[in-house]
Amino acid sequence: MSQSGYFADQEDMRELVRLLKQGQMLTETAGGVLPEQDDLRRFHDILDLACGPGEWVMALSKASPLLHIVGVDLSQRMIAYAQSLIPAARNQDVQFQVADLSQGQLAFPDESFDLINARLLLGFMKQDRWPPLLSECFRLLRPGGIMRTTEYLNITSNDPIIQRSDWVALEAWRRAGRAWTSGPETTGFEERMPALLGAAGFVEISSQGFGVNFGTGSPYHEFLLENFAEAHRLSIKFLTQQNLGSEREIEELAHDLLALKNKPSLTASWNFLCLTGKSPERKNSVER
């Protein structure tokens, strides 16, 4: 666990590699970088919060070469890696900067962006950090701009080891004040985030769910079992701090997940929700 409160060490190369591959999978299974936006030509400036190694930013720059895109993340290593991708890109109007989102302040002028993306921030965002961050995003968005946030809800599976693995993750989020639910069924993002977006001033809130199937025989079966095993290993300190088992027990859980590869008739889905809210066209008249 890092000083920042992220569940893993964000400077660890293994976490960078894990996020890069996981990001590619998420972009693909969500239906693309911005699947809900039918006309990207209306956007000029885009911000990606906690951009990790820059997978989403670079995929967007490829999909729409005229955009100016900025990615920010706390990890110096991830930002350095993301910057190394720019010279080979067709659209070089891309910037990556180190920034800490936990204080809810970013060094950009008012109304700098048309869309702000935030995917998988629950790994470090405590519940009480969301309102200041969403207010800051409201400040940074132009009238009519889009706030877009995607988080994981839970995993559904017929396998007790996967159920246990998901319970450990959800319970860790809950004990660390990241998830909103009192029970371990989901992170509670689907219930709480629409109200938080509304309280920050966003309107026309809409949602799109998607799931990544990793049952036996599916394209992400082995990949996600390996991903979760690696995530458990990289978060051993975080999980033991939340009293969710000894280091040895977490290692065993990771090992048991890997042993599920090609187990017959396994069903599993990693479930997500993407929420979008719009900054009002007449932003200054909105009272928050």
Ligand SMILES: C[S@@+](CC[C@H](N)C(=O)[O-])C[C@H]1O[C@@H](n2cnc3c(N)ncnc32)[C@H](O)[C@@H]1O
């Ligand atoms: C689960 S990753 C998500 C990366 C990327 N958004 C994606 O979906 O692939 C969370 C990211 O948050 C970053 N992070 C952790 N604490 C942070 C903080 N306080 N401020 C900004 N970024 C932070 C980590 O370095 C990591 O890259």
